[in-house]
Amino acid sequence: MTDMAHAPEAHAAEAHAHAEEAFIWKYVFSKNHRVIGIQYYVTAMVMALVAGLLAMLIRLQLAWPQRDWGVLAKLFPMGYDVGGGFGVMRPEFYAMLFTMHGTIMVFFVLSTAPVSGFGNILIPLQAGARDMAFPFLNGLSYWTFFVGCVVILSSFFVGAGAAAGGWTAYPPLSALKGAVPGSETGQTFWIIGMVFFIASFTMGGLNFVTTIINLRTKGLTPLRMPMTLWAMFLVAVLGLLAFPALVAACLMLIFDRHFGTSFFLPTGLVLNNVPLLGPDGKTFLHQGGSPLLWQHLFWFLGHPEVYILMLPALGFTSDILVTFARKPLFGYKSMVGALWAIAGLSFIVWGHHMFVSGMNPYLGMAFAVGTILIAVPSAVKVFNWLATLRGARIRFNTPMLWAVGVVSLFISGGLSGVWLAQSAPDIQLHDTMFVAAHFHLIMAGAALFGVFGATSYWFPKMFGRMMNDTLGKAHFWFTFVTYYGTFFPMHYIGIAGHLRRIYDPYQYEFLKPLQPINQLITISALILGSSQILFFVNFFWSAFAGKKATENPWQANGLEWTTASPPPHGNWPGPIPEVHRWPYEYANPDFPKDHVMQHEPLTAAEMEVKAAEGPSRHEH
């Protein structure tokens, strides 16, 4: 398929084709950005169900480690010792659970739903383009992602089970087959799944950047772009520049695992008191590699990756906050500047994951500097949001609740980053539940809340219907309270030294007193998990039977609200609207309406002011 198929003649030919064929091309192998976006979104939600289920099992184990779970043993015979009706979880299953939970959540859910999902749905609509720059590549990227999902999921059923070396896959654990059962076939599947994911993300990134740079409608200058569009642009750039390092690392890991090379494997490996000898039986099989090299390559991607999850949520939040505050975004330019600063700095801070790794302490200093600096643009964003709310006229619909939820989580999770950024306190806190609390609040939480907010806000553009507001609010409140209930106490047990990735914490005397807190967390997590049913019910029910949405149900200003809900093929039935102003013109006393849309031409009075001020003094 090439663009040729879109020529009018091809269109006519298509119309003659069979109905089933049309369905396939329209909804399965579609090249339409909105359909692809929804495909991504729904796939990511299915993956979220899987990863969420894994999380519930992890939590049960942490609260009651030696307990006999008869029912679970029936459901997951591979994970629980069933011999003699003894349903205690196996340690190898636990390692598999947290590895796959992290991998799926970080890459296949929270990079996918906000970026590939909403990016595809929103970029052409907000930029004023008929579609993405390369629609075929876009479809290909979804199906590549789909293959990645299948590979990752199928790894549960191969040989000794899925990968079990953590989502960070540090070698030698992930490279030596005998080190942990998951490092047999499971780790190979993990690598292949990741490579498919990265390939798909790269195709998406090429599309995002090209579309945003090249296909913006007339008048949509950079400083008139909505925050979501800015975030999508930077995320795509981050992905294009950071993921290749992980591809390189994955390839080298494959070579180490299967072809006997020694990129990450040092001389002198002894497994189970038996030296790992080469074919000559006298020298070591692996010679002179460096396990730290993997960590550098992994986190060179890894830190930008955490912002890949985060930046779209920051964009959604700014857009939603403004719409429901009925007030312009405060400090638009500094908001854009902060995004750039965060994106730029994210490339020079990766070593903060390695303060105690054995890396040269001088390097540690350099990374502490970059990391602490990144707190400044993060704080600027929070202050700007607060200033946006001051003097506003807030309407607390569902999307707004999620948006203030993101602000709350960004504050709570960002502040603990300042603790961790100081390399010496990190000695105590590294690899404890404190870090788990930090990143679940700021990365996972803010990204998740951002996705929920975006879903309820842009649902009209996805399905032409409104989501149910009452169900939405119920879902928000259950999620908000239990999210904090689950992750905030992890700070405390983390400071107390509670380790991460640990099958049975109570082997340690000093962790025994923490069991009641862990049980509390687990109960909260179970409620958190079950309340997501509210979302799925609301989502599917509203998609098919929700109230029909009007063009602009929230009285918002962006270009996406100038076309039908859902937009037709090609996004605007007539000409593409031209942009004349920034997207945050609310409550301007010079206008009779309380909001002025981006495509509304300047009024005579505005023209006069502009002429007096010179052509480009004021962007908005």
Add this chain to the structure above:
Amino acid sequence: MGRLQGLLFALATVALVVLATFYFTRPWLPPLKSDRIAIDHAIWLSLVVTGAVFILTNLLLAYFSWRYQDDGRTRAAYWHHNPRLEWSWTLVTALIMCTFLFKALNLWAAVNAEPPADAMLIEVTGQQFAWNVRYPGPDGMLGRTDHLLASQENPIGLDKSDPHAADDVLLLNQLYLPQDRAVRVQVRSMDVIHSFFLPNFRVKQDALPGMTVQIWFTPKETGDFEIACAEHCGLGHYRMRGQVHVVPVAQFDKALADAAVQ
């Protein structure tokens, strides 16, 4: 109905602030038994400063969401720009961060400084799933190791032909430390990455195969504590546990000798 949501959000935020602040003031850190008190101070300072920001920003968020709700009649303030205000909060934040940075770098330099010349040498080698502890013995020199010699009986591959090796003291999962005397610990691994974590001593260092990393600290109080492995290292990671025994310097040699006999 609409106004209820804002009120609820404000109340929830206040509740969060109250609960979080209350529980953060509990003594969560494991009791400190080494000279690394500066790390505790840095944690406390972080708590106080970020705690103040946490309380302030959350209270503003709560107040604004309750106070500025749509009344259906009036418009929001048309206020979206104030360079003075924006620059000042950027600079103030930057200043606070620079203070943190300055203190953090100094502390990091102190922690990573050269150990005192009289520091006692100890070697800790991680393996799945145990800690091999080795003391140099009377000659003060650790014997040579060769991983090719590693076996069930000789897990770290000690080269018995080396004269320095004969008096080395080897222990498994038991670490004896002298009170009030600096120790320098050489951390190594035979197989995968482990992490040598002494929660009561504010010590954590990854144990890497193919590399020896040295850290040092001074145990301050006698007693029995725990060694944990902080880096996921396989199925037995959760039980890769050891004991630390801090004994007065005068009794150290005897305690070590007794432990070695067992």
Add this chain to the structure above:
Amino acid sequence: MSTEVLRKPSRPGPHRGGEGGGEPGGDGNGRGGPEVFFDPGRFGLWLFLATLSMMFVGFTSAYMVRRLAPDWTPLRPPGLLWINTAVLLLSSATLEAARRRLRGWNPAGVSPWLTATGALGALFVAGQLAAWRVLAARGYFLSGSPHNSFFYMLSGIHGLHLLVGLVWFAVVLVKARRLAYTPGEADGLGMFATYWHFLTGLWIYLLLLLFVL
């Protein structure tokens, strides 16, 4: 890469971006319509090459770290590599010759030069395989030493990209035979040439990195 990138770049016009949607009446007659700054296809290709370069930056940093270790034992490159390099450089030169014919209103003169490009490219791949065999015959295998590993891996990855280039070449050749490129066109074959020259440059970079520096 899809054929999307292979699409013949059409001349930049103010309203190209509407193509994707293809809705009747949607293109080119609005007040708005996209402002095209660069040809999207070319832009996307450059972006892809930037991404690809980042992967090799990753490999380079790994290589540097490893090379500075004390136990480095260098691998002596087989002389064949230099011949292969000359072949690849020649293929880039014939490609430029083909493009010159196109620019000079001589579309019939294009395909011989273009064919030479592909043939030389294929010869290069064959030469690389032969170089591997020479090394293996001398007892230098993939896992023998770090230098061996890097050489086999990097030349292999480069070779795979060149194979993709050869597939693209086949498409371009068929199009050239059908005279699908407009005579006199300044940028005919441009995208393919960009990719091909990139691979030539990449190989020279790898050669310098592995054996000269």
